[in-house]
Amino acid sequence: xxxxxxxxxxxxxxxxxxxxxxxxxxxxxxxxxxxxxxxxxxxxxxxxxxxxxxxxxxxxxxxxxxxxxxxxxxxxxxxxxxxxxxxxxxxxxxxxxxxxxxxxxxxxxxxxxxxxxxxxxxxxxxxxxxxxxxxxxxxxxxxxxxxxxxxxxxxxxxxxxxxxxxxxxxxxxxxxxxxxxxxxxxxxxxxxxxxxxxxxxxxxxxxxxxxxxxxxxxxxxx
Amino acid sequence: xxxxxxxxxxxxxxxxxxxxxxxxxxxxxxxxxxxxxxxxxxxxxxxxxxxxxxxxxxxxxxxxxxxxxxxxxxxxxxxxxxxxxxxxxxxxxxxxxxxxxxxxxxxxxxxxxxxxxxxxxxxxxxxxxxxxxxxxxxxxxxxxxxxxxxxxxxxxxxxxxxxxxxxxxxxxxxxxxxxxxxxxxxxxxxxxxxxxxxxxxxxxxxxxxxxxxxxxxxxxxx
DNA sequence: TTCGCGTTTACGGGAACCCGTATTTCAGTA
DNA sequence: TACTGAAATACGGGTTCCCGTAAACGCGAA
Numbered sequence: 001x002x003x004x005x006x007x008x009x010x011x012x013x014x015x016x017x018x019x020x021x022x023x024x025x026x027x028x029x030x031x032x033x034x035x036x037x038x039x040x041x042x043x044x045x046x047x048x049x050x051x052x053x054x055x056x057x058x059x060x061x062x063x064x065x066x067x068x069x070x071x072x073x074x075x076x077x078x079x080x081x082x083x084x085x086x087x088x089x090x091x092x093x094x095x096x097x098x099x100x101x102x103x104x105x106x107x108x109x110x111x112x113x114x115x116x117x118x119x120x121x122x123x124x125x126x127x128x129x130x131x132x133x134x135x136x137x138x139x140x141x142x143x144x145x146x147x148x149x150x151x152x153x154x155x156x157x158x159x160x161x162x163x164x165x166x167x168x169x170x171x172x173x174x175x176x177x178x179x180x181x182x183x184x185x186x187x188x189x190x191x192x193x194x195x196x197x198x199x200x201x202x203x204x205x206x207x208x209x210x211x212x213x214x215x216x217x218x219x220x221x222x
Numbered sequence: 223x224x225x226x227x228x229x230x231x232x233x234x235x236x237x238x239x240x241x242x243x244x245x246x247x248x249x250x251x252x253x254x255x256x257x258x259x260x261x262x263x264x265x266x267x268x269x270x271x272x273x274x275x276x277x278x279x280x281x282x283x284x285x286x287x288x289x290x291x292x293x294x295x296x297x298x299x300x301x302x303x304x305x306x307x308x309x310x311x312x313x314x315x316x317x318x319x320x321x322x323x324x325x326x327x328x329x330x331x332x333x334x335x336x337x338x339x340x341x342x343x344x345x346x347x348x349x350x351x352x353x354x355x356x357x358x359x360x361x362x363x364x365x366x367x368x369x370x371x372x373x374x375x376x377x378x379x380x381x382x383x384x385x386x387x388x389x390x391x392x393x394x395x396x397x398x399x400x401x402x403x404x405x406x407x408x409x410x411x412x413x414x415x416x417x418x419x420x421x422x423x424x425x426x427x428x429x430x431x432x433x434x435x436x437x438x439x440x441x442x443x444x
Numbered sequence: 445t446t447c448g449c450g451t452t453t454a455c456g457g458g459a460a461c462c463c464g465t466a467t468t469t470c471a472g473t474a
Numbered sequence: 475t476a477c478t479g480a481a482a483t484a485c486g487g488g489t490t491c492c493c494g495t496a497a498a499c500g501c502g503a504a
Binding site for chain 1: 232233234235236237238239240242243257286288316318340341342343344345346348389390391392393394428429430431432433435436439440444
Binding site: 394395396416419420430431 | 462
């Protein structure tokens with residue numbers, strides 16, 4: 001089993017649960033727990049410098065903000081920073097995030113070994129994930145597997161998000177059209193915006209703009 | 223200290239963290255953990271029947287849905303059910319939810335003893351909350367305290383919430399009018415609904431229904 | 445160049461919205 | 475009973491949304 005594991009998790013309830021599991025159930029000798037991504041990166045560097053690197057990183061994706069000023073503010077940034085430095089370190093993501101888009105982004109692009117969904121069996125899944133990764137295999141929580149393999153994968157572009165954001169901020173379609181054309185963004189015509197919104201209404205099963213924005217909010221898109 | 227505590231929490235990572243804390247740090251003899259609100263209610267009833275009731279309930283608010291059909295699908299419903307049955311049982315909420323409205327609703331209306339925010343110091347806060355409640359006192363996480371003391375809120379009735387809910391579900395104002403008059407709810411006229419929504423737009427600083435629903439979502443009203 | 449195809453834009457009509465004003469309803473009171 | 479004020483309803487107009495159709499544009503391939 002892994003000897004030295006770093007756990008990055010802001011919620012102490014969760015961190016406590018994970019670290020005791022690692023020690024008690026899996027017999028990991030050294031579990032280091034931190035609540036900040038900045039700190040995590042420093043710890044990784046320091047351990048490398050002392051010739052006692054971590055064998056595994058388990059990290060959350062979203063972190064609550066507090067008073068501390070941060071340079072790395074999310075698990076996403078942390079992982080990207082590690083990968084650009086070419087550090088050979090298996091990574092397991094443990095998150096509540098279950099949007100297909102983010103999941104595939106990580107598992108494919110960033111060479112993440114496992115993606116565990118914090119659900120009812122999150123801890124059990126994590127245990128299995130650690131075991132699998134130790135044997136050089138990958139691991140995805142059931143629901144994640146279904147998400148990435150299923151058909152419910154729509155490409156929502158930043159453009160769509162911006163439209164939804166404008167709407168939720170009280171702009172009319174007409175105002176949005178003017179805004180975009182002033183910015184030089186294309187497409188900007190009222191017609192195109194309507195068409196785009198119609199596609200979104202279709203995807204998110206909404207009757208009108210009100211429901212569309214409500215559903216987008218529920219999905220965490222805006 | 224409390225002898226018998228029921229913890230209702232769907233995420234096993236969190237549940238594991240809380241229950242070990244209760245046992246190890248606070249010396250609670252019997253910690254029962256469940257991942258479903260339905261099950262929690264049954265356990266409370268059963269314990270009462272066996273003349274060995276729980277001394278304390280610690281519950282989350284939001285629960286992920288899975289295959290199981292549920293009659294009680296949220297911490298909110300669980301608490302309301304307990305309170306309507308007049309069960310004398312101190313309740314501590316432990317949630318990530320920090321919308322002002324939901325917080326005041328619980329602490330004022332439902333006689334909840336403590337509201338702990340699942341943040342960086344969630345577990346520490348929870349420990350203090352349990353101690354405080356055991357001494358007959360209340361407890362609110364710092365951030366929660368700031369939220370509830372900050373602004374005093376406008377009187378938003380259930381009627382207003384229902385309007386917002388209908389809107390967010392794609393109904394037009396006209397449809398809502400018909401729905402309400404069929405239900406025998408008054409006021410139900412289009413005019414009255416418009417007037418009510420105008421008041422809400424004023425309160426929540428919204429230009430139109432889209433922004434209104436978006437803002438209401440942000441505040442956790444719907 | 446010309447064709448074909450997809451994207452962007454334009455336009456029109458009906459529904460839903462927004463907003464002001466006017467009328468009706470109804471409970472409380474003299 | 476009649477009066478009164480607040481709430482509920484009714485109505486009209488201007489704006490915005492919604493949805494269909496059609497024209498203009500852009501860009502590769504023949």
